[in-house]
Every structure is written in C-alpha cells, then in structure tokens.
Amino acid sequence: MVKQLINDFKKNFKRNSNFTQWPGLIEAYKEWLPISKKTPIITLQEGGTPLIELKSINKIIDKNVKVYAKYDGLNPTGSFKDRGMTMAISKAKEEGCKAVICASTGNTSAAATAYAKKGGMKSFVLIPDGYVAQGKLAQALVYGAEVLAIKGNFDKALKIVQEMSSKFPITLVNSVNPYRLQGQKTAAFEVVDALGEAPDWLCIPMGNAGNITAYWMGFNEYYQHGISKKLPQMMGFQAEGSAPLVLGRTIDNPDTIATAIRIGNPVNKEKANIVKKESNGKFIAISDKDIINTYKLLGEEEGIFCEPASAASVAGLIKLKEEIPKNSTIVCVLTGNGLKDPDCAIQNNEAVFKSGIEPELEIVAKSMGF
Ligand SMILES: *Cc1c(COP(=O)(O)O)cnc(C)c1O
Numbered sequence: 001m002v003k004q005l006i007n008d009f010k011k012n013f014k015r016n017s018n019f020t021q022w023p024g025l026i027e028a029y030k031e032w033l034p035i036s037k038k039t040p041i042i043t044l045q046e047g048g049t050p051l052i053e054l055k056s057i058n059k060i061i062d063k064n065v066k067v068y069a070k071y072d073g074l075n076p077t078g079s080f081k082d083r084g085m086t087m088a089i090s091k092a093k094e095e096g097c098k099a100v101i102c103a104s105t106g107n108t109s110a111a112a113t114a115y116a117k118k119g120g121m122k123s124f125v126l127i128p129d130g131y132v133a134q135g136k137l138a139q140a141l142v143y144g145a146e147v148l149a150i151k152g153n154f155d156k157a158l159k160i161v162q163e164m165s166s167k168f169p170i171t172l173v174n175s176v177n178p179y180r181l182q183g184q185k186t187a188a189f190e191v192v193d194a195l196g197e198a199p200d201w202l203c204i205p206m207g208n209a210g211n212i213t214a215y216w217m218g219f220n221e222y223y224q225h226g227i228s229k230k231l232p233q234m235m236g237f238q239a240e241g242s243a244p245l246v247l248g249r250t251i252d253n254p255d256t257i258a259t260a261i262r263i264g265n266p267v268n269k270e271k272a273n274i275v276k277k278e279s280n281g282k283f284i285a286i287s288d289k290d291i292i293n294t295y296k297l298l299g300e301e302e303g304i305f306c307e308p309a310s311a312a313s314v315a316g317l318i319k320l321k322e323e324i325p326k327n328s329t330i331v332c333v334l335t336g337n338g339l340k341d342p343d344c345a346i347q348n349n350e351a352v353f354k355s356g357i358e359p360e361l362e363i364v365a366k367s368m369g370f
Contacts, residue, residue, distance in 0.1 A: 022048035025186040026086055032189065032221060033087065033182055042090045042119040044076035047083055047186055051194045051331065056301035060318060063326045067317065068199075069298075070191055073306050073337030077139060079260075080187060080211060080335050081111035085173065087183030089115035092171040097121060099170045103157035105207065105260050106136030107336055112173045113143040124170070126150055126157040131259055133307075133341035153254065155265045175210030176267050184211055188218025191331050198228040200328035205312040205335060206236040206245055206283070207261035209272035215333070216275040232331075234281035236272065237316030239309075243285035245272055257288045257344060260309035260336060282320070290315045292348050298334075300350070305338030 019027065025047030026033055035041070049072050057067040072080035089112070092100055099122035102112045109125035109132075116123040125140055129149035140147055150157050158174060165172035175181065192198050198219055204212050212234055222228045238246050239256030244264055251264035266272065276283055291308050294315035298304045313332040317324070324330070338345060357367055 021045075024086060025083055025183060026090065029186045029189055032186070034179070035087075035090065039090055039094045040119070041086075042093055042115055043086050044082065044114065044118065046075045046086050047190065049074045049187075049190070051191060052302070052304065054298075054302055054314070054332070056297065057314060057317070057332075061321055061324055063324055063328075065324060065326070065328050065330060067314075067330045067332060068195075069302075069304060069306075069314070069332050069334045070187060071304065071306075071334045072187060073310065073334055073340075077107070077110045077114050078135075078337035078340055079107040079111065079307075080184065080333070081107045082115070083186060084175065084177075084180030084183040084210070084214070085111040085115040087179040088112075088171075088173045088177045089119050089121070091179045092116075092121065092173070093119045095171070097169075097171040099124065100173045101161045101164055101170045102126070102173045103154060103161045104132070104136075104174075105154050105262055106132040106140075106340065107260060108174065109145060109147070110136050110139035110143065113140050113145040116173075117144050122146065124148065126161055128153045128157060131262065133259055134343055135340040154263050158267065174267065175208050181210055181214040181217060184214030185218030185221065187211075187333070188215045189222060192219070192222050192228045195329065195331075197329075198223065198230050199232050199331040200230075200325060201235055201317070201330040202232040203235045203237065203313040203317045203330060203332040205258070205261050205309050205316075205333070206238050206272065207263040207266065207309070209236070209245060209266045209268040209275075211333070211335065212236050212275055213268050213271040216279060231279060234275050234279040235316060235320065236276065236281065236283040237312040238283065238285050239291060239312065240285045240287050245269060246283045246285045256291075258291055258307070258309035258312060259341070260307055261312065282323075284316060284319065286312050286315045286319060290319065294318065295338075295344075296349060299338070304334065305345070306334040307336035307338060307340050308344055310334040310336050 024043035242254035254264040295311035
C-alpha cells in the first residue's frame, strides 16, 4: 500500500527526483530554466512550498470545490520573491556583476539583498519612506542592504533605479529583469506537479503583475509539453485604492493597507492584460475591509498567517463566489508571510488580550472564565 503510494508519487512527479532534500528551484527545474553549466547557482533552497487545502473556504463557496493555498510565504525570506531572485542573482553573478539595485515595497529588497550578499555582491534598495512594513525593513537591514528611503512612492523609486542601472555598472533586479519571471514560473510547475493537473482557476494578487505573468508562462510551458491537459483561468486581484489594472489607468497616489501591492503604474501591465485575455481571466478590485477580513479568517480558521496583500487572492475568490464553476479546483497564491507586517497583525485581530493580570491562580482562572 505504502509502496504503491510512493510509486504513484514518483511516477506523477515531473521534477528531477535525484535529490534527498529539496535542492532549490533551479536545481529542481534546471531543464526548464535559462542556465548553463557555467551558471553559479546562488540558492537558499527556495521553492518546494506546500499546497494546503483550505477547507473553511471550500465550505464558504459550497459548490463541491477544492480550494488550495500555494503558501509561498514559506520561502527563505518569507515571500515568492525568492523564486525570481535565485535566478536573477545567479545570472548577475555569471555576468560578473558586483552590485544590484531595486525599488521595493519591501519584499523585493529583502530577497534581493539576501541572495546578493550570499553571492558576494552589494545590494542597494530604494524604498518609499514610511510605507514599508517593519518586518521587511528589518530583513533588508540584517542581510546588509544599503537602504535609501526616498520621499515618494514605489513608482517614483522604480523610475530612479531604472535610470541608475542604465548609467552605472549595477544590475536591476526588479521584475523588468527577465530572469525574475523565469524563476517565478516554477511555482506553476510545482502546482501542476502536486495536483497532477493544472487547476481551473488560479487566484493571485497583482502589484507589478510579474507573478501573474510568470505563473501563466509556467502553466503554458507544462501544457505545451503535454504535462498538463488544460490551462487555468487567471484571476488577478488588486486593492480598491490601488487598482490600475482593473481601472485600466495609472493611479497617481495608490493607497491600501496591503503595502506589497501599493503600486499605481505596474511594470508588467501589457503582459498582464495579455494573460487576462489569453486565459479568459478576470481582474477585480477588493476593498481593504474584505482583505483584512480574509486575512483574519485564514489565521483563525486555517492556521495560516499571510500578508494582507496575499489575502487578496482568497478575498477575491470569495467575491467571485457566484461565478465559480461547480466541482472546480482552485489555487490561491499566498505570496508572503504574515510576520512581515506585525503592525497590521496587532491592529487587526479578534483575539482576547487582557493585560495587567496579577500572577495568582484564582485571578488568572477568573479572567479565563472559570
Ligand atoms: C511583490 C508582491 C506581490 C505582487 O506581485 P507582483 O509580481 O508585483 O504582481 C504580492 N504580494 C506580495 C506579498 C509581494 O511581495
């Protein structure tokens, strides 16, 4: 019985299975990536993240669906950005680069710096002053970034780093860097490897829309090689105050509690619109209130502590409840770890928290309702 299970598992697994522990996504999917024997692989063994069934969400939707979370907050620096960064930094190293630069709402700077430093390079990061979650800033500092907080939002920071990288010997690792998307597409491979088929819907938050583009690329490559028999519809979600792809225009002053997707002029907007069209997908905006309610629900019902931006993928699915096909399989991408943004967590929860309690059994018991 167990032997049968293991054999089935091996048969269904398309990735290289010649390793005893997860080796990182470049090693796992090297045939699918633009690397050569010369490429120095800089890895923190990212990828290989779990696909977790969300039973409480199945129940809410109530159409015999199976909803899964692709929990990419379990990557080494706590977000899916590691997938792109292992590729971008390995290629930068191969090309002899000595320093990298990025603009970031936080997670890109954490991932870029961790991988750059591991590869012996410098890392410069431009962040919007005051709009980066504490956990992310803490990471960039501990990994040893050179942080420049600028008076302006992400979009302004991006413009500057693009110019910097064209004028100075420094590699840009924002998602305009094509290797980022190559690394990120492996998340789609993992989803198909785990399910044995592509899902019917893929739900994902969108900021610069690199990730939705990368997933679509990955699903298409597997489909073209006959590894999956279908392609998912791509459902992209933005926050109401920061929804350029939903509204079809640039937003000058984007605003949302989900700082990871607080982006008014997405770098990959043309690509995202192609994904929507080709996949027969849909882009909609979600209120901060719905995002936070889902964020709390995932914590309380599923034991999953994700970022507010990540919760948008599940909040969006719930909002599209009426349109969900019966008996479908749905994957929601949880892009980042909740520990990234402790301020948001402390301000938004339903927990019982009583302070100043005397250390006496009777008083403690009474406070607990006994
Ligand atoms: C970067 C990021 C996003 C947005 O991804 P894009 O590729 O920019 O669309 C969403 N959630 C988290 C946690 C992120 O770090």
